Amino acid sequence: MITTMIVFSPLIGVLLMLLLRSADVRTVRYAALGAAAVPLLTVFYVYFVYGSSLDDPSLTQSFDWIVSLGIGYRVGLDGLGFGMFFLSALLTLIAVVASWDIRENVRPYFTVLFIAELGMLGVFAAQDLILFYAFFEITLIPMYLLVGIWGDENRRSAAIKFFIYTFLGSTVMLAGFLALGMLSGPDFSIEALGGGGTLSQTTQIVLAALILFGLLVKVPAVPLHSWLLDVYVSSPISTNVLLSGILPKLGTYGLIKIAVPLLPDGVEPFLPLVAALGVVNIIYGAFVAFMQPDLKALVAYSSIGTLGFILLGISSGNALGINGAVMQQVTHGLYSALLFILVGIIASHTGTRRIDELGGLAARMPYVGGLLALGALSAMGVPGLGIFVSEFMSIMGGYTAFPVQGVLAALGIVLGAMYLLYMLQRTIFGPVKPSTAEAIDAGPIEMAAIVPLALLLVVLGVFPSLLISVQEPTVELIIAMIGGSA
Amino acid sequence: MQQITAGTFVALSPEILAFVSSMLVLMVGIFNPRSVVLTAGLAALGSLVTFAATVVLLAIGFQGSFFGDGYVVDDFALYFKLIVVLSAFFTVLAAARWAGRTGDAPEYLALTLSVALGAMLLVSMRDLFGVFVSIELATIPSYALVAFDRRRRESPEGGMKYILTGMVASSILLYGTVLIYGVAGSANLTLVATTFAGTLSPVGLLGLVLLISGFAFKVSAVPFHYWTPDAYQGAPTSAAAFLSVAPKAATFAALLRILLQGMPEAVSTWAPVMAVLAIATMFVGNLFALRQRNVRRMLAYSSVAHSGYVLAAFAALQGAGTDVAVQAVLIYSAAYMVMNLGAFFMIDLVGEDGKSFNGLFVTRPSVALCMAVFMAALVGIPPFSGFFGKVWIIAAGVQSGSIAAYLAVAALVVNSVLSVPYYFGITRNVFFEEPLASTEEPKGTGAIKFSVYVLAVATTLFALFIGPLAGLAGISSGLL
Numbered sequence: 017m018i019t020t021m022i023v024f025s026p027l028i029g030v031l032l033m034l035l036l037r038s039a040d041v042r043t044v045r046y047a048a049l050g051a052a053a054v055p056l057l058t059v060f061y062v063y064f065v066y067g068s069s070l071d072d073p074s075l076t077q078s079f080d081w082i083v084s085l086g087i088g089y090r091v092g093l094d095g096l097g098f099g100m101f102f103l104s105a106l107l108t109l110i111a112v113v114a115s116w117d118i119r120e121n122v123r124p125y126f127t128v129l130f131i132a133e134l135g136m137l138g139v140f141a142a143q144d145l146i147l148f149y150a151f152f153e154i155t156l157i158p159m160y161l162l163v164g165i166w167g168d169e170n171r172r173s174a175a176i177k178f179f180i181y182t183f184l185g186s187t188v189m190l191a192g193f194l195a196l197g198m199l200s201g202p203d204f205s206i207e208a209l210g211g212g213g214t215l216s217q218t219t220q221i222v223l224a225a226l227i228l229f230g231l232l233v234k235v236p237a238v239p240l241h242s243w244l245l246d247v248y249v250s251s252p253i254s255t256n257v258l259l260s261g262i263l264p265k266l267g268t269y270g271l272i273k274i275a276v277p278l279l280p281d282g283v284e285p286f287l288p289l290v291a292a293l294g295v296v297n298i299i300y301g302a303f304v305a306f307m308q309p310d311l312k313a314l315v316a317y318s319s320i321g322t323l324g325f326i327l328l329g330i331s332s333g334n335a336l337g338i339n340g341a342v343m344q345q346v347t348h349g350l351y352s353a354l355l356f357i358l359v360g361i362i363a364s365h366t367g368t369r370r371i372d373e374l375g376g377l378a379a380r381m382p383y384v385g386g387l388l389a390l391g392a393l394s395a396m397g398v399p400g401l402g403i404f405v406s407e408f409m410s411i412m413g414g415y416t417a418f419p420v421q422g423v424l425a426a427l428g429i430v431l432g433a434m435y436l437l438y439m440l441q442r443t444i445f446g447p448v449k450p451s452t453a454e455a456i457d458a459g460p461i462e463m464a465a466i467v468p469l470a471l472l473l474v475v476l477g478v479f480p481s482l483l484i485s486v487q488e489p490t491v492e493l494i495i496a497m498i499g500g501s502a
Numbered sequence: 503m504q505q506i507t508a509g510t511f512v513a514l515s516p517e518i519l520a521f522v523s524s525m526l527v528l529m530v531g532i533f534n535p536r537s538v539v540l541t542a543g544l545a546a547l548g549s550l551v552t553f554a555a556t557v558v559l560l561a562i563g564f565q566g567s568f569f570g571d572g573y574v575v576d577d578f579a580l581y582f583k584l585i586v587v588l589s590a591f592f593t594v595l596a597a598a599r600w601a602g603r604t605g606d607a608p609e610y611l612a613l614t615l616s617v618a619l620g621a622m623l624l625v626s627m628r629d630l631f632g633v634f635v636s637i638e639l640a641t642i643p644s645y646a647l648v649a650f651d652r653r654r655r656e657s658p659e660g661g662m663k664y665i666l667t668g669m670v671a672s673s674i675l676l677y678g679t680v681l682i683y684g685v686a687g688s689a690n691l692t693l694v695a696t697t698f699a700g701t702l703s704p705v706g707l708l709g710l711v712l713l714i715s716g717f718a719f720k721v722s723a724v725p726f727h728y729w730t731p732d733a734y735q736g737a738p739t740s741a742a743a744f745l746s747v748a749p750k751a752a753t754f755a756a757l758l759r760i761l762l763q764g765m766p767e768a769v770s771t772w773a774p775v776m777a778v779l780a781i782a783t784m785f786v787g788n789l790f791a792l793r794q795r796n797v798r799r800m801l802a803y804s805s806v807a808h809s810g811y812v813l814a815a816f817a818a819l820q821g822a823g824t825d826v827a828v829q830a831v832l833i834y835s836a837a838y839m840v841m842n843l844g845a846f847f848m849i850d851l852v853g854e855d856g857k858s859f860n861g862l863f864v865t866r867p868s869v870a871l872c873m874a875v876f877m878a879a880l881v882g883i884p885p886f887s888g889f890f891g892k893v894w895i896i897a898a899g900v901q902s903g904s905i906a907a908y909l910a911v912a913a914l915v916v917n918s919v920l921s922v923p924y925y926f927g928i929t930r931n932v933f934f935e936e937p938l939a940s941t942e943e944p945k946g947t948g949a950i951k952f953s954v955y956v957l958a959v960a961t962t963l964f965a966l967f968i969g970p971l972a973g974l975a976g977i978s979s980g981l982l
Contacts, residue, residue: 081969084829084976085897124863146893150884150965157878160926164934165863172934176926183881184919191915194893195900198826202897 189230220282253360297324337413523548531608660736675716681709783810823902861937
C-alpha cells in the first residue's frame with residue numbers, strides 16, 4: 017500500500033497545478049516545490065524504516081487486474097529498483113528547482129513533469145510485465161511535451177524523433193513481453209516468471225532479442241542512439257535532468273529486472289554483444305564528446321559514454337558486475353544531472369554554450385567552476401566520488417566474464433579523462449573571454465539545485481555501502497536465478 | 503416451427519425500443535420541425551432506454567434462440583448491442599447542433615437510429631439471409647446519412663460513391679450467401695457447419711470467398727476500402743463517426759459468428775486469408791493516412807488501418823488463441839468506440855483542417871487535452887483504451903501458434919509505429935504550434951463537448967473498467 021501511495025503521490029502535484037488556476041508564477045513554483053517534496057520525503061521514510069527489509073508485506077501490493085490474461089496490479093520495492101526509485105523522486109525535485117527559469121506555461125510545465133514522475137516511480141515499483149510497460153510508456157508523452165513545448169528552436173523535430181524511436185523500441189518490447197507472458201501461463205507476474213520457466217531455449221532467444229532491442233533503444237546503446245543528441249541539446253535544462261538521469265535507466269533497469277532473470281537462457285548468447293555495446297558506448301561517447309564545440313553536446317555524449325559501464329556490468333552476470341551496474345545507474349544519474357544543470361547555469365549567465373567562447377570561469381564563477389570540476393572528475397571516475405566505486409565494480413565484474421571488453425572499458429576511462437580535462441582546461445581555466453568577463457556566479461536557487469547532487473556524489477563515494485547494502489540481497493537473488501538455470 | 507411468445511418480445515425489446523424511438527422522433531418532428539432540442543432529446547432518451555433494456559437483459563442472464571434458431575440472444579450479441587446503442591447515444595448528442603441547422607433534424611436522427619437498429623439485429627443473426635437483411639437495414643439508411651449534407655459538394659459525391667460500391671458489395675455478399683445455401687441446403691449456421699467440414703467443394707469455397715469479400719467491403723478492408731475516405735469525408739461528422747464505429751463493430755461480430763459457428767472446420771482456409779487482408783489493410787490505411795492534411799480524411803484512413811488491426815485478431819482465431827482472439831475483437835470494439843467517436847467529434851469542435859488545431863493548447867486547453875488523449879489512444883499508448891485492444895490482439899496472435907497470425911501481429915507492431923507521425927502530427931499542432939489569429943470558440947457546442955469530455959475520460963480511465971469488461975468478454979467468447 018505504501019508503495020502505491022508513493023507511486024501515485026505526484027498526482028498531488030497535478031491536482032495542485034489544476035487548482036492554482038489564477039495564482040501567480042511564484043506561488044505555482046513553490047506549490048510545485050512542495051508537491052515534489054512529498055514523494056522524496058516518503059521514499060526517505062521507506063529507506064530508514066524498511067531499508068534492510070524491502071520485501072516487507074506492507075510495501076508490496078498485488079491484486080488481479082485482468083484475470084483472463086494473468087495480468088495483475090503488482091507493485092513492490094526491491095534492491096534493484098530502490099536506488100532509482102529514490103533518484104526519480106530526487107531528480108524531479110531538482111528539476112522543479114532547475115526550472116525556475118521557465119516563464120511561460122508554468123502550470124502545464126509542472127503538471128507534465130509530475131505525470132512523468134508518476135511513470136518513472138511506477139516503472140521502478142512495478143512487479144508485473146504489463147504494468148511495467150504501462151508505466152514505461154506513461155513517461156513518454158510527458159517527455160515528448162516537455163521537449164516539444166519548452167525546448168529550443170529545434171524542439172519540434174527533436175520531440176517527434178524521440179517519440180518515434182523510443183516508441184518503436186517499446187512496441188517491439190511489448191510484443192516480447194506479451195509473448196513471454198502468454199506462453200508461460202498466461203502469467204505476467206515478474207516474480208512468477210523468474211528463471212525462464214518451461215520455455216525452450218530457442219523461444220527464449222527470440223523473446224530476448226525482442227525485449228533487448230526495445231531496452232537498448234531506450235538506453236540508448238550506440239548504434240541505436242541517433243535520436244538522442246537532438247533531444248538532449250534541444251530540451252530545457254530541467255528536462256535534461258530527467259532525460260539523462262532517469263530515462264536511460266528505464267532501459268538498463270529493464271535489462272537487470274526483466275531480461276536477465278526472466279530469460280536467462282535466451283539472454284546468455286547476447287551477453288558478449290551487450291558487453292561489447294557497452295564498450296562501444298564508452299569509447300564512442302568519449303571520442304565524440306572530445307570533438308563537440310557545444311558544452312551541452314559534450315555532456316550529452318559523456319552521459320551516453322558512461323552508460324556503457326552499466327551495460328558492461330549487467331552483461332558480466334556476476335554479483336560484482338551487477339552490483340556495480342545497479343549502483344552506476346544512480347551515480348550516473350547524479351553526475352549527469354549535475355553537469356546538465358551546470359551547463360544551463362553557464363549558458364544563462366554567459367549567453368553561450370560554445371566551449372571556445374568560455375574561459376576563466378574559475379575566476380568569474382568560482383562555485384560553478386568548482387562544481388563543474390567536481391562533476392567532470394566524477395565522470396572520470398576519480399576515487400572518492402560515487403562513480404568511481406560503481407565503475408570499478410562494473411569493470412572488474414565485466415573483466416571476469418569478458419576480459420577483452422573489460423580491458424577496453426578500462427581504456428575508456430583514460431579517454432574520458434582526456435576529453436573532460438581538455439574541456440575543463442578550456443572552460444574554467446585559461447584567459448577570460450568576452451562572454452565570461454561579466455558573468456556572475458550562481459545564485460542561491462541555482463546552488464540549491466546543484467549542491468545536493470554534488471554532496472550525494474561525495475557521500476556515495478565515501479560510503480558506497482549506504483546504497484550497496486540495500487541492493488545486495490536482491491542482486492544475490494538474481495545471481496541465484498541465473499546460476500540455477502544456466 | 504417455434505411459436506412467438508412473450509419471450510420473443512423480451513428478446514427483441516432493445517430492437518423494438520430502438521425502432522419505436524426512431525419512429526417517435528420522425529412523428530414528433532412532423533409537428534415540431536424546428537425544435538431540435540425536442541427531437542434530439544427524444545432520440546438520446548430513446549437510445550438510453552434501449553441501452554437500459556440491453557443492460558437488463560445482460561444482468562438477468564437472458565439467453566435464447568428464436569425464429570427457428572435464426573435469431574439468438576446471448577452475452578456476445580448483447581455486448582455488441584451495448585456498443586452500438588452507446589455509440590448511437592453519443593452520436594445523437596454530437597449531431598444535434600449540426601442537424602438542427604439543416605432543418606431536417608428528425609430525419610437525420612431517425613436514420614441514425616435505424617442504422618443502430620440494423621446493427622443490433624445483425625449481431626444476433628444466426629441465419630445467413632438474416633445477416634444479409636440486417637446488413638442492408640444498417641447500410642441503406644447510412645447511404646442517406648453520408649449524402650445528407652446538401653451544402654457541401656463532397657457529401658452527395660461521397661454518398662454516390664458509397665451507394666455504388668455498397669450495392670456491388672451487397673450483391674457479392676448475397677451471391678456468396680446463396681452459394682453457401684446451395685451447398686449446405688440451409689442458411690442456418692449450425693447446419694452450414696456440418697457441410698463446411700473436411701474438404702471444401704469448389705462451389706463452397708467460392709461462396710466463402712465471396713462472403714468474405716462482401717464483409718471486407720463493409721468493414722473497409724483492403725482492397726475493398728476505396729469508398730471509405732470519400733464517404734467519410736463527405737459525410738457529416740457525426741455520421742462518419744457513427745459509421746466508423748457501430749455498424750463496423752456489428753459487422754465484425756457477425757463475421758465472427760459466421761466463421762466460428764458456421765465454418766469452424768474450415769479455419770485453415772479462412773484464417774490465412776484474414777491474415778493477408780489484415781496486413782494489407784493496416785499498411786494501406788496507415789500509409790495513406792500519413793499523406794492527409796485533412797483530419798476527416800486522415801481519420802477515415804485511420805479507421806481503415808484499425809479494421810486491419812481487428813482482422814489480425816481474426817487471423818488468430820485458431821488453436822489455443824481462439825478464445826483470446828474473440829475477446830480481442832470484443833475489447834477492441836469497446837476501446838475503439840470511445841476513442842474514435844471522440845476523435846471524430848473533435849472536428850465539429852475545432853475544424854477539419856489540420857492547421858485549425860494549431861495552438862489549441864494555448865487557446866482552449868481542455869479541448870486540446872481531449873484531442874491529445876484520443877490521438878494517444880489511437881496510437882495505442884497506455885493507459886489509454888487503444889493500448890488494451892492491441893494487448894489482446896498481440897496476445898491472441900502469440901497464443902494461436904500460427905505463422906500467419908505471427909505475421910499479422912508483427913505487422914501490427916510495425917504499423918503502430920507507422921501511425922505515430924500522423925496522429926502526433928495533430929498533437930504537434932495542438933501543443934507546439936502558434937495559435938491561428940482567428941480561433942473563435944464555436945457557439946452551441948455544449949452537447950458535443952459533453953460527449954467529447956465523457957469519451958475522453960472513458961478513454962483515459964479505460965484501465966479501471968478493463969477488469970469487468972474482460973470478464974464479460976471472457977464469458978461471451980465462450981459462447982461461440
